[in-house]
Amino acid sequence: MKITVARTAGFCMGVRRAVEMALDASNSSLDSLYTYGPLIHNPQVMEVLAQKGISTIDKIPENGKGIVLIRAHGIPPKKEKSLSDAGFKVINATCPRVVMVQSIIKKYAEKEYAIIIVGDKNHPEVKGLLGYSQNNGHTISNMIELETLPEFNKAVIVAQTTQDTIFFNNVEKWTKTNFPHYMIFNTICNSTEKRQAETRDIAGKNDAIIVLGGKESGNTRRLFKIANKTGKKAFHIEDISELDLSSLSSAQSIAITAGASTPNWIISKAYREIEKNLRKKGKLSNAFYKTRDFLLHANIMLAVGAGSMTYACSKIQSFENIFIHATIAFLYILSMQVMNNLFAIKPDQYNNPDRAQLYKNNYAIFGITTCIFGAAGLFLSFRTDITCFSLLFIMSILGLSYNLKIIPPIFGIKKIKRIKDIPGAKTILIATAWGIVTSILPAISNSGNLFPAGIAFIFSTGLVFVATALIDILGIQGDRITGRETIPILIGEKKSITIIKQVLIAIPIILISTSFFKIINSLGFFLVIPPLLMLYITIYIDKENIKSRMKFRFIIEFNYIIAGIIAGII
């Protein structure tokens, strides 16, 4: 049984850009924020925006205050002016590809060409485009409407960006035969074309296809139509909860695609639910997945990874007193991570709803666990070395205060109240804490040399930095909604991937050269495996449309354990 997620499923560039602009404005400004018309045709996203205080206005008042965001579909220029005249600050989030169609219409309308738009009359994008046609625009949505239009001396044909490509090709053919003097611009967005072509392809290759997206979303409805035409079992749903999963029981392979306004977390949820449902069929695989999910959600896997990394970092420095520090790292990371998850129940409902549910249902147990493990780690470090204890104590206090509102509103920055609100803090602080606990604490109590300790620190901090940033990339949409300023949100996914790759190339070079010059022992040659594995995962994540975060979290966290296994063997 196989589940395939379309590479093109989910937000297109324009929708993603508009949603990001709305969420960024909401996270960085205290002004009232409105969108002119619903930002996108997706009820779940609209609900989230409403929760963030972003409301919709459909009419332009005489006087207005605050920010109005123009959605990806664009609006007629007169309406944009009316919004500014009313007193609103206008943020124009019209998709650049729609702007290009607007520019074509504007240019030719000024030269008195008739404008023919192939599109749906009531679609907001088409209404916006007509606004540029200087009252000489005509919309056609079928061949009869095209054929009954009068002949124009000069005319330009453009398409609504999400139009059906086959219909537009027919329009083009007919026009070339009957009115060869008309100018034709195929303005169908290639993202739409690719999405439609892939839907046709995966619907053909699988037994059933699920099309996710708003019932009001024109492009999602078109995808469903395409999927349906293939004769395979096709479902158009907004959320997986609408589907009776038993209707998929006879399918050996299932494809999932989604409209341009469907967020990743809806697609991930559908993937997870179908996967869970399929698992029920095999007892062994069911037990494996349940255990995997628990180890990941409860952070046991991560804590074992911290112990393994400490073991590797200590062995690379030829220390003998290793296991006590591996245990301290296990206890500290487990305690801090469980505590962070307890504070993250609300934001986790988008990126990790199963984890949010687990922590909500077992709040007291996890609360007690974090205290016991934290205290045990401090006790062990006290028994080991007073400097280690002092450092771990400071790190524990910092970890505790990470989620608390302790930062006073200085310099008028009212949005930064907690350490975790500082942009990029999460990735950098987690990586540094891991570096200290896995390499510096063992070096202190073993009276280690500064240089090897520094190399071990770079190895550990670098690996944890890239792992955290990769997981942040997979959850970027949910983080944006909850206002988390992770590194991928700050600098963008592409730049983050570039930095991750650079770090993953730098670590093996440092390990090999320092092993070669005997600053660290020969284990350094073998410890290049975890960063290289991570590089492979990064390239894969960069290329594929990853929807199963659990699978990748498992691989990423298992990579730490691989470092420990290598250190144990060599």
Ligand code: SF4
């Ligand atoms: S479908 Fe294409 S044109 Fe339309 S919003 Fe998305 S990227 Fe822009």
